[in-house]
Amino acid sequence: MMTQPVEKNQTSDNSNGTPNEPITNPKAAKAAKLQALKEKGVEPYPHVYDRTHMAAELHEKYKDLEDGSETEDQVSVAGRIMAMRNNGMFIDLMDASGRIQVFCHKQSMDEEALAQLKLYDLGDIIGAKGTMRRTPRGELSVRVTETFMLTKSLEILPEKHHGLSDVEQRYRQRYVDLIVNDESRETLRARSKIISFIRRYMEDMGALEVETPMLHEILGGASAKPFVTHYNALSHDFYLRIAPELKLKRLIVGGIADSVFEINRNFRNEGVSIKHNPEFTMIEGYHAFKDYNDLMDLIEDLVGQAVEHIHGTREIEIDGQMVNFAGPWRRVSMCDLVKEHTGVDFMAIETAEEAREAALKAGVHTESNANWGQVVEACFDEKAEHTLIQPTHVTDHPFEISPLAKNHRDNPRVVERFETFVNGWEIANAFTELNDPAVQRERFEAQVEQREAGDEEAQMLDEDYITALEYGLPPTAGWGMGLDRLVMLLTDSHNIRDVICFPTLRPKG
């Protein structure tokens, strides 16, 4: 269990609130009130509470109640105390739906109930029963007859206007962040809503959701460095998966369904940044008898609908710019796009050496052993990628950088692949799947060569996967989409940590 770095005052002389001495430590004051509650016979941590309404329900139900009017309607609410005004006469309670003011007036409460208010603090979770009214100043309130301590809080809430802005504490103690920062709650709720929407969309199209292993014996399905873990019982090291791709396609071979998808975590042993968390959530989908053209349609429709589901429109502001998700999205081949931005037509260039020279003239430096495809990719990354603000499918990648994609039906230098970009970020990667076992073996062998030449991220030869292809993978199209990034776009979040409940942080000392 992680200890909290906030115990500094515990040993100071008067912090325990000994009789006749003022309590100066806020935490000690809370502890003293907890004790006082117990002495009054009030259970500070009861088991259950009978609530009749959420805050938002009341605001909806009484939205037409006029200022200054009282009702006889009895309600029971519960929530965390976020503000107390006028000596506890006005208390703002926050529940999962919103806030509601409770009005603790001495005319409506007996002496005992009033006295108990003195033992409540900001942060406590209480219940309140009473009647609905709207104050003369227009605030919907519960005129309280009785309150109930539901959970005594012993910690101090951060400042009420500025909230909690210390980034480290926000992520390390997400619960505090969620209590005080509305935006954090909204963003993480939106994440849930988006992922739920995508799952429903996939199910509605008849796709089968599956789960495949996190512990892999062989790396594959992506180019990335892995985490390694040890399984004691088998005396064997496993990789935490970098992608589920090769497992999912085995399921298509098996014919479990024509469409399968998985929404789950991948792990990549790389640095963190505002766009990278070492564990991240992806959806991958595989569809028999489809090709990559079908997937462009699918992604446009899925993402477009998701945007509309969250925002009620398909045109939203991201990073200060309007982005329009209404289709059709631009579809452009990687070579054409590179030509647009560098003036170099790589399709007219045959050798790697000429390609490297042409790139250099365009201001893009490449490794001296870079092949034609890697040069094209480098030019795209440096010159074109960041310009793709509006949703764009970049198609037909060089085969050298796409070991699992099927060759293009009309052009042997490229494969039937596309990546979708929004706001300058890749959000999806898809291709017509390579299903010729002999070609797949050649591609794997090229990867193994790269690996032996020192490329830690090159893929391994997965013999069993080739065997699966030999049994026969039907024509299939597959895609993956980073859901953390999609959520960032749809919530206009600038840091991936904001869309992950508990982002990875360096362990403290």
Added chain:
RNA sequence: GACCGCUUAGCUCAGCCGGUAGAGCAACUGACUUUUAAUCAGUAGGUCGAGGGUUCGAAUCCCUCAGCGGUCACCA
């Protein structure tokens, strides 16, 4: 992983060409059954991230370490 920056009260922040700390919120005492960041009067709260150095004297200058942030590299 490299470079740059940040770390002061529970929270949000001042103070920084060296003279051992200040505000608002939160807390406590009291006033007002009034509110919407309620208000008013008073009280208390800090080994200034950790360790070392320079100096008569360090929150302030120097070094090391830790955490965090940013940029770059790798990548989705």
